[in-house]
Amino acid sequence: MPSAQNTAPDTTATTSRVPTAAWSTHRTSRSDRADRVTVAVYAADPVLRLGVVQQLRQRPEVDLLADADDGAEQAQVSLVVVDRVDDDVAALLHRLRHNTATRTGLVVATLGPGSLQRVIECGVAAVLRRAEADQDQLLRLVLAIANGEGMLPGDLLGKLLSHVGSLQRSSLDPRSLSLSTLTTREADMLRMVSEGLDTAEIARKTAYSERTVKNVLHEVITRLQLRNRAHAVGYALRNGLI
Structure with a gap:
C-alpha cells in the first residue's frame, strides 16, 4: 500500500520588504483558477499582510498569488495595505499602475489632507479603510475592482465629488x-x-x-x-x- 502523502501547507517564511505578496495556502487546478479572481497583496508590515490574507484565503472566489514579482502579470487585483500614503507607497502605486494586467485597491488606516487626490492620480480604483476591512468588505472590494468598478467610503466620495465640482467651476x-x-x-x-x-x-x-x-x-x-x-x-x- 502506498504511503500517505504529507498535505501540510508550506510554512516557509516570506520577507517583509516592500512589496510583499500574500502567501497562497492552497493549490487549485488551472480550470478552477479561471473562475476565481487572482489577487496579490502588498504590505510593508507582515502583520498587516497576514490580517488581509487570513480573511481572503477563506473565500472560494479568490485565488491568492504567492509571489508578487513572479505573479504580477497574473494578478487581476493588487491590494496595497498600509497605515498611510507616503512617498514609498505612492511609488509602489505608480509602478502597479503601469501593469495593465492588474487594477489596484488600497486598504489604508488614515488618508491625510490631499491623500485622496494623490492615490487617484496613482491609479487606485477603490479605497477601503482598514477599520472596516472585515472579510465581507474585503471580498466586496476585490470583486468591485475585478469588475471594473470603483469603491470609496461615503465621506471620501463626497469630498471627491466636491473637488470635481470645484475643478469644473474653475475650468468654466x-x-x-x-x-x-x-x-x-x-x-x-x-x-x-x-x-x-x-x-x-x-x-x-x-x-x-x-x-x-x-x-x-x-x-x-x-x-x-x-x-x-x-x-x-x-x-x-x-x-x-x-
Missing part, C-alpha cells in the same frame, strides 16, 4: 479665484514658505521628501505663471488662498 471661469485654486497640500506648503521655512523644514513637518516639496511648489509656480516662491506666497496672500 479660469480667471476666477477660490480656495480650489490650490490643493490642501499646496496651500499648506505655501503657508510654511510664508513663515520662513526652507525645503528641508517643510519636508520634516509634512513627512514628504524634499524632492516632493520642491515638485509641489514648482507645480504651483508653473500653473499660476509666477516667477518664484516669494511671488507665489504674495499671490496666494493677496487672493486669500492661504
Whole structure:
C-alpha cells in the first residue's frame, strides 16, 4: 500500500520588504483558477499582510498569488495595505499602475489632507479603510475592482465629488479665484514658505521628501505663471488662498 502523502501547507517564511505578496495556502487546478479572481497583496508590515490574507484565503472566489514579482502579470487585483500614503507607497502605486494586467485597491488606516487626490492620480480604483476591512468588505472590494468598478467610503466620495465640482467651476471661469485654486497640500506648503521655512523644514513637518516639496511648489509656480516662491506666497496672500 502506498504511503500517505504529507498535505501540510508550506510554512516557509516570506520577507517583509516592500512589496510583499500574500502567501497562497492552497493549490487549485488551472480550470478552477479561471473562475476565481487572482489577487496579490502588498504590505510593508507582515502583520498587516497576514490580517488581509487570513480573511481572503477563506473565500472560494479568490485565488491568492504567492509571489508578487513572479505573479504580477497574473494578478487581476493588487491590494496595497498600509497605515498611510507616503512617498514609498505612492511609488509602489505608480509602478502597479503601469501593469495593465492588474487594477489596484488600497486598504489604508488614515488618508491625510490631499491623500485622496494623490492615490487617484496613482491609479487606485477603490479605497477601503482598514477599520472596516472585515472579510465581507474585503471580498466586496476585490470583486468591485475585478469588475471594473470603483469603491470609496461615503465621506471620501463626497469630498471627491466636491473637488470635481470645484475643478469644473474653475475650468468654466479660469480667471476666477477660490480656495480650489490650490490643493490642501499646496496651500499648506505655501503657508510654511510664508513663515520662513526652507525645503528641508517643510519636508520634516509634512513627512514628504524634499524632492516632493520642491515638485509641489514648482507645480504651483508653473500653473499660476509666477516667477518664484516669494511671488507665489504674495499671490496666494493677496487672493486669500492661504
